[in-house]
Amino acid sequence: MEWLHKWKDKPMLSPFVLKLLFIMFVVEFVKGALLLTILPVYMKTTLGASAFIIGWTLAAQYIGDNVLRTPVGWIIDKIGYRITMLSGVLLTFISVVIVATSSQYMGIIVACALLGLGTAPLWPCVITGTTEMAGDKPKGTSMSVVYMSWLLGVGLGPVVINFFIIGADYHIAFRLLIGCMTAVILVALFLPRRPSVTSEVKDVRRERVKGATDRFSRMMTYLREVKRSMSFSPLLFPAMFAQTFALGILTPILTLYAKDVLKLSSSEYSLFLVVGGGVTVALLIPVGRLVDRLGVHWFLTIGFALSAITLLVFTYVSSKGALFGLVAVLGAGYALIIPSWNGLIASVIPKEKRGAVWGFFLTIEGLGMIIGPIVSGKLWDVYGPHAPFIASGTVLVALLILQAFISTGKKVVVR
Numbered sequence: 001m002e003w004l005h006k007w008k009d010k011p012m013l014s015p016f017v018l019k020l021l022f023i024m025f026v027v028e029f030v031k032g033a034l035l036l037t038i039l040p041v042y043m044k045t046t047l048g049a050s051a052f053i054i055g056w057t058l059a060a061q062y063i064g065d066n067v068l069r070t071p072v073g074w075i076i077d078k079i080g081y082r083i084t085m086l087s088g089v090l091l092t093f094i095s096v097v098i099v100a101t102s103s104q105y106m107g108i109i110v111a112c113a114l115l116g117l118g119t120a121p122l123w124p125c126v127i128t129g130t131t132e133m134a135g136d137k138p139k140g141t142s143m144s145v146v147y148m149s150w151l152l153g154v155g156l157g158p159v160v161i162n163f164f165i166i167g168a169d170y171h172i173a174f175r176l177l178i179g180c181m182t183a184v185i186l187v188a189l190f191l192p193r194r195p196s197v198t199s200e201v202k203d204v205r206r207e208r209v210k211g212a213t214d215r216f217s218r219m220m221t222y223l224r225e226v227k228r229s230m231s232f233s234p235l236l237f238p239a240m241f242a243q244t245f246a247l248g249i250l251t252p253i254l255t256l257y258a259k260d261v262l263k264l265s266s267s268e269y270s271l272f273l274v275v276g277g278g279v280t281v282a283l284l285i286p287v288g289r290l291v292d293r294l295g296v297h298w299f300l301t302i303g304f305a306l307s308a309i310t311l312l313v314f315t316y317v318s319s320k321g322a323l324f325g326l327v328a329v330l331g332a333g334y335a336l337i338i339p340s341w342n343g344l345i346a347s348v349i350p351k352e353k354r355g356a357v358w359g360f361f362l363t364i365e366g367l368g369m370i371i372g373p374i375v376s377g378k379l380w381d382v383y384g385p386h387a388p389f390i391a392s393g394t395v396l397v398a399l400l401i402l403q404a405f406i407s408t409g410k411k412v413v414v415r
Contacts, residue, residue, distance in 0.1 A: 016129065020125065027089065027184060030180050031115065031153075032154040060113040061112040062369060066366030068121075085188045088122060094111075095114040096111075147284060152281065155281075161173050161176070241368045242402070248368050248372020249375060280334050303341075304396050306330070308400060310326050310330045315385060315386045
């Protein structure tokens with residue numbers, strides 16, 4: 001039974017965390033398949049929607065997701081994981097059914113808004129749950145596992161779903177997605193209200209502020225929690241926005257740049273994405289372990305530097321071989337950034353209110369993913385295809401400077 005004791009000492013292998021990671025993977029698989037592959041083509045060819053309508057449809061999802069992240073974090077602290085996550089995956093299931101059965105684009109817009117509301121609990125639940133189970137154990141590895149689950153779902157969804165789309169027939173694809181969400185609902189039913197955690201975390205829970213009987217009192221309590229999290233460094237908040245803003249700038253123009261400027265074929269573009277994403281996924285866990293041992297500072301420094309340099313020179317390179325090399329370097333840069341950056345954020349969150357503060361932090365990061373694509377399109381139209389890449393690289397240079405004042409060379413620990 002020695003293996004059982006070793007298993008219990010690994011919080012990322014606990015049934016609770018594995019259920020969260022399964023839900024994360026499958027929901028992101030479904031979301032990626034819908035938003036990146038099915039909806040843009042389906043709405044244009046089958047429903048006859050304009051590009052403007054398609055843009056607002058996708059925006060409805062991001063806005064719905066981001067608006068609810070902060071209150072969802074507070075809800076997790078109050079009612080636990082099962083009801084919070086189950087409510088979200090049920091809304092996501094309904095949104096997929098509406099997309100599969102609707103013949104009007106207004107129905108698709110409503111479905112995307114529901115998709116955003118439904119996926120809002122995903123990140124707060126998964127990150128709060130994994131960091132709570134880890135307790136005082138190192139955070140870099142746990143953050144790497146969470147992001148690997150996310151990346152695999154986001155990456156495989158748009159690719160795999162293509163094998164289930166036959167010409168203009170989407171019925172099999174929609175059935176697959178509905179089946180995936182059915183499996184997620186079944187798993188969510190078995191989530192605990194609260195996971196079994198250490199006595200230290202239980203003691204902290206008992207010390208929570210009591211007696212907030214009216215809405216104003218609860219709001220003030222929540223704001224005091226957020227203020228407490230800001231005591232680490234006020235620079236953390238613009239840095240969190242900038243980090244996702246830099247990524248959001250690239251999101252809408254990568255395919256456009258690959259097709260219109262680089263003239264890549266579909267297979268070449270797929271390989272393009274596989275190279276960058278594959279390098280990131282392969283390095284996440286090793287880097288996470290090194291972050292736990294050595295601290296976050298140098299990993300953030302090297303990661304931001306590599307990513308910034310790559311983006312600043314990317315559009316001035318014409319050789320396809322060199323471009324694939326730059327994509328691999330960019331993937332390595334983000335593999336250094338992801339576990340160290342999220343480990344840094346996890347280390348400054350008060351352990352007794354992880355849900356509330358994680359929700360608030362994720363809301364700030366989500367704003368970057370909303371505003372980034374809007375800015376990107378304007379830069380492309382006014383200044384040309386170089387501008388979004390230069391802007392993203394410049395933001396990362398600013399982050400390189402900011403993180404020097406935020407991070408330390410210490411190992412990632414929770415206060």
